[in-house]
Amino acid sequence: MGIIIQISQFLLGLSLLIILHELGHFIPAKLFGTRVEKFYLFFDVKFSLFKKKIGETVYGIGWLPLGGYVKISGMIDESMDTEAMAEEPKPWEFRSKPAWQRLIIMLGGVFVNFVLAYVIYFFLSFIYGDQFRDASTIQDGYLVENPLLTDLGFKTGDNITKVGDYVVENVSDIKGNFIGAKTITFIRDGVEQTITMPVDFLGQFSDSKRRDLFEMRYPLMVVKASDTSANKGANLKDKDVIRTVGGKTIKYIDQLKPVLNDLKGQEVEVTLLRDEKLITEKLKIDDNANLGIVYYSGADSKTMEKLGYYKMKTKEYSFGESFAGGYNKFTGQMGKYFGQLKEIGNVETGAYKGVGGFYAILNVFPDYWHWQTFWSITAFLSIMLGVLNLLPIPALDGGHVMFLLYEMISGRKPSDKFMEYAQTAGFFILIGLVLFANGNDIFKAIFN
Known part of the structure; x- marks a missing residue:
């Protein structure tokens, strides 16, 4: 569908x-x-x-x-x-x-x-105004799994504050301003650092099998226990948020695997957040360091804001103000597209490798209406x-x-x-x- x-x-x-x-x-x-x-x-x-x-x-x-x-x-x-x-x-x-x-x-x-x-x-x-994730309220930075980025020195937890000349206000603008950015500035352990991007980074990214750059870090939110899991009959409900596993705090889904590796083969106590209340449940970790639970790979913005992971920022426009709002969006997108063409025209960047046709345009549209x-x-x-x-x-x-x-x-x-x-x-x-x-x-x- x-x-x-x-x-x-x-x-x-x-x-x-x-x-x-x-x-x-x-x-x-x-x-x-x-x-x-x-x-x-x-x-x-x-x-x-x-x-x-x-x-x-x-x-x-x-x-x-x-x-x-x-x-x-x-x-x-x-x-x-x-x-x-x-x-x-x-x-x-x-x-x-x-x-x-x-x-x-x-x-x-x-x-x-x-x-x-x-x-x-x-x-x-x-009609909609502007609603976006306020980058200044991101607590523990972003998820970094792309080898191209980790090889350059980026780590999960880096809090991106500047992409090229753009000071990050809207989380979604990180990717949009990445094309042509010569430097990326971020905060790590309270210290501001800057990494210079290689000239051909866009070409390397086009050649890689990974489509992600800096991703949001999401909580460990349960869908259900898998049908073959030893935890199939456990007291788990859809959208339970796992807070601790074996006494170790799990704030983000990327923190789970190291904890499971230390506890494999054991039955441990797990703390769940359900309807704003904490409950405990005993769960088994198999010998392959798996809980046998299906998780959400993300969460909607309302849930994330409610859980305190970031805040949404909203700006509404009157009819008169919408003329300027529309103009700013129009000129902003024009500037970004001309920036893309400039990078594509420079053979050294390798950005031409990322040029797509009708299938690429098709995939820009989401699979929901x-x-x-x-x-x-x-x-x-x-x-x-x-x-x-x-x-x-x-x-x-x-x-x-x-x-x-x-x-x-x-x-x-x-x-x-x-x-x-x-x-x-x-x-x-x-x-x-x-x-x-x-x-x-x-x-x-x-x-x-």
Whole structure:
């Protein structure tokens, strides 16, 4: 069921972004009297799932969910309709319009992507506000199990206070600011320390089989005793929190294994927190140092706050304040994404190894439905789609914009033949990037 929810969110988010992006081209084209021959969600290679002609435009849904397009008359695009371009320009064609109108048509899709992202962040601020785990209230630092980090000198219990130039306020922002961070500052045993990150850390991380960086430390919360456990009939209930084992305090789940290793083969007294009361129970530890109990791998924020592990911080926005709140979220995410592209473009960082395709985007969505999460992810993907379309590759909007700016500055329009060659070259570059990104997904699925 989880994968169905993921795919549903992926297709809904992708479809919304594609339709609105293409509307960004379609609307100004129509306003300037330019004929739009086709408006498609997804690609209709050989056949369409649905199509209907209304006026001069065919609206349809293709079968290949790799994007979408509008086919504008008199424009050299992915259709490569060279026969139409060989004819004399018609008044309703793209090539007959002034350069400034053509520029607006080409920038329309990106403009809509950025406006959409801002509007989503505005409503997220107004409806949900900001609620996050206050990093200043974390008591005993974070869990560090990734060998890449332990080899650099990090240890479980380190309390991360600064990632690069970002002073950590929101726990969730640690990962978001990790890309491009040259140093990580933390508190260990009351002493502030700083570790310099290797230039190629992102490449090493992409090559590793571990997907975690700094994780939250969670309490030892019981689900049940396993069916084959010697403790199957013990007085254990769902969400009991184990506080002590054999007289030794267990505050976090990562502290359990060393204690069990010292007590294996014994029956010991265990203290449980249940409904805010402490109770004791006798449990057996087998010869392999296992209690035979299934545990929660995490806990929700309300439970963690109630148990005193950290505090949640909440900020609510009025309707007027949401304009600034949405703007701050929008610019913050824009900055992070440009930072990612900068690292990817620097071969020394190895960040290009982490580039993912459609499967990676699918996995960004959770396997449960939560509207706030869905819209947050969709807003970021809208920014990503807008920025990528601005890249100066002829097959993308940014490539067309690049040639239009050249025309407006120089007063010389590139020939149709040149544009055909440029479009073909851009198409192959784009296909190469798509194959590389999705090839990375396949490589990681097989080897990681």
